[in-house]
Amino acid sequence: MIRLGMIGGGQGAFIGAVHRHAAALDGLYELVAGAFSSNPDTSKASGHLLGLPPERVYTSYQELIQQEKQRPEAERVQVISIVTPNHLHFAPARLALENGFHVMLDKPMTFSLAEAKELEQIAAASGCRFCLTHTYTGYPMVKEARQLVASGKLGTIRKAYVEYPQGWLSTFEEGGANKQASWRTDPARSGVAGAMGDIGTHAFNLLEYVTGLTVTQLCADINTVVPGRQLDDDGAVLLRLSGGASGVLVATQVAAGEENNLRLRVYGEKGGLEWQQADANTLQVKWLDRPTEIRRTGAGYTSSYARHNxxxxxxxxxxxxxAFANLYRNFALSLQADLSGTTAPPEALDYPGIAEGVRGMAFIENVIASGRSDQKWTSFSC
Amino acid sequence: MIRLGMIGGGQGAFIGAVHRHAAALDGLYELVAGAFSSNPDTSKASGHLLGLPPERVYTSYQELIQQEKQRPEAERVQVISIVTPNHLHFAPARLALENGFHVMLDKPMTFSLAEAKELEQIAAASGCRFCLTHTYTGYPMVKEARQLVASGKLGTIRKAYVEYPQGWLSTFEEGGANKQASWRTDPARSGVAGAMGDIGTHAFNLLEYVTGLTVTQLCADINTVVPGRQLDDDGAVLLRLSGGASGVLVATQVAAGEENNLRLRVYGEKGGLEWQQADANTLQVKWLDRPTEIRRTGAGYTSSYARHNxxxxxxxxxxxxxAFANLYRNFALSLQADLSGTTAPPEALDYPGIAEGVRGMAFIENVIASGRSDQKWTSFSC
Amino acid sequence: MIRLGMIGGGQGAFIGAVHRHAAALDGLYELVAGAFSSNPDTSKASGHLLGLPPERVYTSYQELIQQEKQRPEAERVQVISIVTPNHLHFAPARLALENGFHVMLDKPMTFSLAEAKELEQIAAASGCRFCLTHTYTGYPMVKEARQLVASGKLGTIRKAYVEYPQGWLSTFEEGGANKQASWRTDPARSGVAGAMGDIGTHAFNLLEYVTGLTVTQLCADINTVVPGRQLDDDGAVLLRLSGGASGVLVATQVAAGEENNLRLRVYGEKGGLEWQQADANTLQVKWLDRPTEIRRTGAGYTSSYARHNxxxxxxxxxxxxxAFANLYRNFALSLQADLSGTTAPPEALDYPGIAEGVRGMAFIENVIASGRSDQKWTSFSC
Amino acid sequence: MIRLGMIGGGQGAFIGAVHRHAAALDGLYELVAGAFSSNPDTSKASGHLLGLPPERVYTSYQELIQQEKQRPEAERVQVISIVTPNHLHFAPARLALENGFHVMLDKPMTFSLAEAKELEQIAAASGCRFCLTHTYTGYPMVKEARQLVASGKLGTIRKAYVEYPQGWLSTFEEGGANKQASWRTDPARSGVAGAMGDIGTHAFNLLEYVTGLTVTQLCADINTVVPGRQLDDDGAVLLRLSGGASGVLVATQVAAGEENNLRLRVYGEKGGLEWQQADANTLQVKWLDRPTEIRRTGAGYTSSYARHNxxxxxxxxxxxxxAFANLYRNFALSLQADLSGTTAPPEALDYPGIAEGVRGMAFIENVIASGRSDQKWTSFSC
Incomplete structure (x- = not known):
């Protein structure tokens, strides 16, 4: 069991519980410490509910890192999960890495691209492992999609469409008690982007992950639809991709009645693929001249990457x-291989890391810049 | 029975047969004359196969119009369907209207916006009825969608997404014997646009029809993906709509493996709707705070517009x-009301006409201009 | 154009209009005469609305047949469509056949199996063509399904499940003005069965058509669910099929909220297929060891039988x-071949006929007998 | 954390790992002991892989129970999960209950109905909690379905259809190395039924759980389709239910190409519902006179039972x-309430128990008896 510490994720948070379920599912992690809130009482209460001994429930990330570092190696936390709002990603991640803790960090990686690049340097210097929780790439059929593109069977990729419609911010939720809405629409905690940071980065990551291509230019229409809101809650982006492909990215949180309907379509010379989270165990593979195939999680014909997950x-x-647990599991398998002096299989090493985090932050800054620009195409700078 | 004449649609054509099926379905039309091809032998052979008497099978549209006009009123053609390639829309439509024939015309309306505006004047002066075959607005659930938006139940519309992916031009089809591909990719016959004219106009019309909004600005990425092709086969367009809404239009003919997958989604303050042609008898209606509804063609709760169709x-x-037959049927009902001096019900009068044709041509010219421009937003001029 | 006469189908009837649309769609038939109702006024009014000359609108089927027979051969009706309730199928069909008219008859074929067998003799002796409107076998993807089974690619068939749930008789509709409900629940007009005759026969026909197998034994649970109803409105039947296969047939008209959801699944040693009318242009083909295939109407890979339709x-x-029009079209193509002394292609000859009608009536009588029996298995006698 | 011991589920087993994931997901259980195999080496190796101390890895269930009982109360196992093949359910369950351990048992509950009834007595006498892992009732939308029926909104239930098609036993899998196939088709380990025990009991449980009705009579067609197989691999059953409803249950493992496609439909006087595992987060609710509703996991309008899960x-x-974890979680919440002297909320107490186990075993014996009988209806004796 890998010893896990958590920063953030106290009572009332959404994603903290998700991380804990995900870490628990395969029995590879044991939660042994946490600084669950900057409010000491909340942190203590949360730690108590989670069954942690009081001495390992901390009131700040600094305390967690310092105290744990002083514990015997066989006992101290090995991986730190950071599940705070965006403005509280960089500092604890840096401190954790600098003190030799492996880091599991929620997306988007940092508050700004500059921070992201700095963190990239720190992570490289640290020798520690780093995972960014772009959950959707953990689905077996997303793995299958990437392998299919990589196999060349679809031919050269020409088009990629990714869309991520949600409806939960259709009203002024941040005016009430909705904690999730509150920080996600606050520039001081969320950063320069709202929807584009929260879900646009997932869509962007999914597109680059599956196609194996990179966005080279973009042209964005970025909107704040709900009156009074401080950040974007809606956007659509024309994309130019490496290798001559092009595409469209849509991310909106004002599509009233939509849940969390991430969907990707990719088309090459000979065929295409379609995946959507609402039917996550299905990958549609379409062909110019023969029937569409329905590929399914767990089927014998799937790739080693899909089966592994x-x-x-x-x-x-x-x-x-x-899907979330697959990130934790692969991270654990990679660490265990490191610890035992072996090499993890490529399927285990296939989890999103610091490079994806830097690109995600670059996406945020480029897409917001494009949204503000009268120029049609903005080169994707990173 | 309304007496129908046809221009174009000889052997080997696709859309001519569709028009004939559509006109026949409700028993309201009788095909009595035709100039099915500029090749006299093809026209004769086609007319023979269709059971027409030889004297009413003509070798040019001019001949058809002139000869029919000289027949007794009780016998002569009343409606002329023009199903030729785009460059052969304007001249026969003008001549028909100027000679008092009602016109059913295939989309896009003309070869250029200038022609479209001229035709608009001619039609207005003629007093004749005119229908443009934007087929998809003939589906009962598209009618339902429009009525739902108009009812205000979704609140003010904020977003509209329309996409029209096809895959049949993924290869250089025009290099072979594919007659459909040949003229649709030829600027001399198709006009300034390929995919944007052929299917983009359908998507544009569907979006404006259902939302009741108009496109005011657009920003287009227009591509010719298949090497050697002369016209666009792919595009994506950011849209700004009247009333402050925005949207995205995608039309592509290189989405390998896609059939004809027209899909529309519209979101307002309180809910949204989704319709796709592949499941044409279903309209999904989504709500912020209650279950999605599946509305179905023929159900007792549908609007009078849906039921009528x-x-x-x-x-x-x-x-x-x-759906196609609904256009013919509504056109016939409107004509019959005219002939009997009554007023057709609004449900019958709800078919696409000259104004939609002008906007479609404006879309083509604006979208292609935007595609060529470095400026982000192009005002929609019409 | 084949000259068509119609018996039944006057104002207010449902299926008469469907027949007329179906006959009209391909421009192969011209409606020239009719006895649309036993009420002379209704018949006259219906004929007038349909644009028939008064002298060819008759007040009884006998009159239609006798009068038309006296017309010159080049003018007289060639095909008679009989679209009356079940108790009025046999007599007009017999008279039509005996007088040399080809017959298109609504299902179920007759009022009783005895009548069906007699009609079979009469039809054989007449030399006329006969089609029974088991509409659902007219769908291209049902043709595809039958060809797939026949190809042997699924291996020997082991299981067949067919279900036909409707909800429209969930309440005592026949207590009101619903004309459709009224005769369908009346033993004097419908025969020994309600739901089993009305929709059970469709399900039975579909199963035998696609599998190429015959029902050899059955065990039925037949219910009258709605209080006051005189005939069955619900049933489920265990089936044993030729070749050792087995299956289940469900037909119910009290599945509240269901429309007309006919669905068939067939499984062989190596794979299976699934088709449902609500998604009629899709045939799912499932395999033991590879992805499910989505076969679609109009695709290049479909069989000649699917393409022909x-x-x-x-x-x-x-x-x-x-689908309905495919029956009319194939009937017309077969007749035209006869008239021209040629042989129609097998695809055109593939329409339901008298043999299917006899088996349908045998199904009705056997399934009702089984429903009343305490014995588990009833041999299918025919 | 509740201390968990496991009997069975060593390396190579399928369901053991599922139980461990399910127990781990919510962080409510800690696996502290196990007798994972009757083979001592396998048990030791499995325990080692799972990180258990060697002294708590046992070589028999008797040893586990006896040794654990001697440990201090604060340390000893509290719940024992029994995940062995059917013939090894009763003895360890009895011993566990008799020694005061709460039991989580895989379905079907025992080898025979007689054993089930005996276990029911033992459980009642023990005062221990007991859960039978009818997983599918753990899905939120299955909870929602049950609540919907219970609310009376569908009216009196008339029809229930449940089907459970799988394809994985389409060939003679037990002839090879497939451990799952081997015991499931072996009467010595599986009992009197194959498919009917393995998946038929799930379908039966789901139907009774959602409808709140009980099967009173049945008429079964039970088949062994694959040559050489010793137990049934296919069956279809006509059902009569309490309250005058009726239904059909289908369970087959020879539907080539099907995965695990459990589906339930229930119809009342006013509407119906449909749920299928392949789209587990959707509950379709159908109405006589208004649009079908799509109810979804996690939506604000769902019942307290759905939300709780x-x-x-x-x-x-x-x-x-x-879904599986919901059983473990509810069991844990119920136990924790007991331990703290409180009463768990009804949502937590809603997990399948001994009564469902007895009815499942009665189903197996009744359905197999009916399959062998020439009598149509077999009364459901229990």
Whole structure:
């Protein structure tokens, strides 16, 4: 069992519980410490509910890192999960890495691209492992999609469409008690972007991950639809991709009635693919001249990458927590290999890391800049 | 029975047969004359196959119009369907209107916006009825969608996404014997646009029809993906709409493996809707705070507009030809009302006409201009 | 154009209009005469609305047949469509056949199996063509399904499940003005069965058509769910099929909220297939060891039987009327071949006929007998 | 944390790992002991892999129970999960209960109905809690379905259809190395039924759970389709239910190409519902006279039972492991309430128990008896 510490994720948070479920699912981690809130009482109460001994429930990330570092190596935290709002990503991540702790960090990686680049340097120097929780790449059928593109069977990729419609910010939620809405729409905590940071980065990451291409230019229409809101809650982006492909990215949080409907379509010379989170265990593979194929999680014909990230036989749906757990599991397998002096298989090493985090932050800054520009195409600078 | 004449649509054409099925379905039209091809032999052979008497099979549209005009009123053609390639729309439509024939015209309306505006004047002066075959607005659930938006139940519209992916031009089809591909990719016959004219106009019309809004600005990425092709086969367009809404239009003919997958989503303050042609008898209506509704063709709760355009009870799928036939049927009902000195019900009068044709041509010219421009937003001029 | 006469189908009837649309769609028939109702006024009014000359609108089927027979051969009706309630199928069909008219008859074929067998003799002796409107076998993807089974690619068939849930008789509709409900629940007009005759026969026909197998034994649970109803409105049947396969047939008209959801699944040693009318242009083909295939109407890879029954390219949905029209079209093509002394292609000859009608009536009598029996298995006698 | 011991589930087993994931997900259990195999080496190796101390890895269930009982109360196992093949359910469950351990048992509950009834007595006498892992009732939308029926909004229930098609036993899998196939088709280990025990019991449980009705009579067609197989691999059953409803249950493992496609439909006087595992987060609710509703996991309008069993916001799919984990979680919450002298909320107490186990075993014996009988209806004796 890998010893896990958590920064953030106290009572009332959403993503902290998700991380804990994800870490727990495969029995590879033991939560042994946490600084769950900057409010000492909340942190203590949260730690108590989670069954932690009081002495390992801290009131600040600094305390957690310093105290844990002084514990015997066989006992101290090995991985620190940071699940705070965006403005509190960089500092604890830096401190953790600098003190030799491996880091699991929520997306988007930092508050700014500058921070992201600095963190990249720190992570490289630290020798520690780093994972950024772009959950959706943990789905077996997303792995399958990437492998299919990489196999060349679709031919050269020409088009990629990714869309991420949500509806939960259709009203002025931040005016009330919705804690999630509150920080996500606050420039002081969320950064320069709202929807583009919160979900646009997921869409961007999914597109680059599956196609293996990079965005080279973009042209964005960025909107704040709900009156009074401080950050964007809606956007659409024309994309030019490496290798001559092009595409569209849509991310909106004002599509009233939509849940969390991330969807990707990619088309090459000979065929295309379609995946959507609402039917996450299906990958549609389309062909110019023969029937569409329905590929399914757990089926015998899937790639080693898909199978590696599957727990049950075909027909037993794997959900969001399993996708999230795949990130934790692969991170654990990679660490265990390191610890035992072996090399993890490529399937285990396939989790999002610091490079994806830097590109995500670059996406945020470029897309917001493009949204403000009268110039049509903005070169993707990173 | 309304007496129908046809220009174009000889052997080997696709859309001519569709028009004939659509006109025949409700028993309201009788095909009595045609100039099916500029090749006299093809026209004769086609007319023979269709059971027309030789004297009413003509070798040019001029001949058809002139000869028919000289026939007794009780016998002569009343409506002329023009189903030729784009460059052969304006001249026969003008001549028909100027000679008092009602016109059913295939989209896009003309070869250029200038022609479209001229035709608008001619049509207005003629007193004749005119229908442009934007087929997809003939589906009962598209009618339902428009009525739902108009009812205000979704609140003010904020977002509209329309996409029209096809895959049949993924290869250089025009290099072979594919007659459909040949003229659609030829600037001399198709006009300034390829995919944007052929299917982009349908998507544009569907979006404006359902939302009741108009495009005011656009920003287009227009591509020719297949090497050697002379016109665009792919595009994506950011849209600004009247009333402060915005949207995205995608039209591509290189989405390998896609059939004809027109899809529209519209979101207002309180809810949204989704319709796609592949499941044409379903309209999804989504709400911020209650379950998504599946509205279905033929159900008792549908609007008078949907019911008027439905032939069978719920559960008996109405397809593409029925949607097309709804245009012919509504045109016939409107004409019959005119002839009998009555007023057709609003449901019958709800078919696409000259104004939609002008906007479609404006879309083509604006979108291509935007595609060529370095300026981000192009005002929609019409 | 084949000259068509119609018996039944006057104002207010449902299926008469469907027949007329279906006959009209391909421009192969001209409606020239009719006895639309036993009420002379209704018949006259219906004929007038349909644009028939008064002298060819008759007040009884006998009159229609006798009068038409006296007309010159080049003018007289060639095909008679009989669209009356079940108790009025046999007599007009017999008279028509005996007088040399080809017959298109609504299902179920007759009022009793005895009548059906007698009609079979009469039809054989007449030399006339006969078609029974089991509409659902007219869908291109049902043709595809039958060809797939026949190809042997699924291996020996082991299981077949067919279900036909409707909800429209969930309440005592026959207590009101619903004409459709009224005769369908009346033993004097419908026969020994309600739901089993009305929709059970469709399900039975579909199963035997696609599998190429015959039902050899059955065990039925037949219910009258709605209080006051005189005939069955619900049933489920265990089936044993030739070749050792088995299956289940469900037909119910009290599945509240269901439209007309006919669905068939067939499984062989190596794979299976699934088709449902609500998504009629899709055939799912499932395999033991590879991805499910989505086969679609109009695609280039479909069988000659599917293509022959398709009017538009892939992605232009063909609906219920097109399926119905395929019966009329194939009947017309077969007749035209006869008249020209040639042989119609097997694809055109593939329409339901008298043999299917006899089996349908045998199904009705056997299934009702089984429903009343305490014995588990009833041999299918025919 | 509740201390968990496991009997069975060593390396190579499928369901043991599922139990461990399910127990781990919510962080409510700690696996502290196990007798993972009757083979001592396998048990030791499995325990080692799971990180257990060697002294708590046992070589028999008897040893586990006896040794654990002698440990201090604060340390000893509290719940024992029994995940062995069917013939090894009763003896360890009895011993566990008799020694005061709460039991989580895999379905079907025992080898025979007689054993089940005996276990029911033992459990009642023990005062221990007991859960039978009918996983599918753990899905939030299955909870929602049950609440909907219970609310009376659908009216009196008339029809229930449940089907459970799988394809994985389409060939003679037990002839090879497939451990799962081997015991499931072996009467000595599986009992009197194959498919009916393995998946038929799930379907039966789901139907009774959601409808709140009980099966009173049945009529079964039970088949062994694959040559050489010793137990049934296919069956279809007509059902009569309490309250005058009726239904059909299908369970087959020879539907080639099907995964694990459990589906339930229930119809009352006013509407119906449909749920299928392949789209587990959707509950379709159908109405006689208004649009079908799509109810979704995590939505604000769902019942307290659904919400209680949901971990993430709407649009984050919950899968099979989450459903399974809901059983473990509710069992834990019930136990914790007991231990703290409080009463668990009804939502937590809603997990399948001994009564469901007895009915499942009665189903197996009744359905197999009916399959062998020439009598149509077999009364459901229990």
């Amino acid at each position: 599957t727990r049950a036989p075909a027909g037993h749906p794997e959900g969001y927590l399993e | 439905t032939r069978a009870p719920a559960g008996h799928p109405e397809g593409y030809l029925e | 398709t009017r538009a390219p892939a992605g232009h949905p063909e609906g219920y009327l097109e | 949901t971990r993430a916001p709407a649009g984050h799919p919950e899968g099979y492991l989450e």
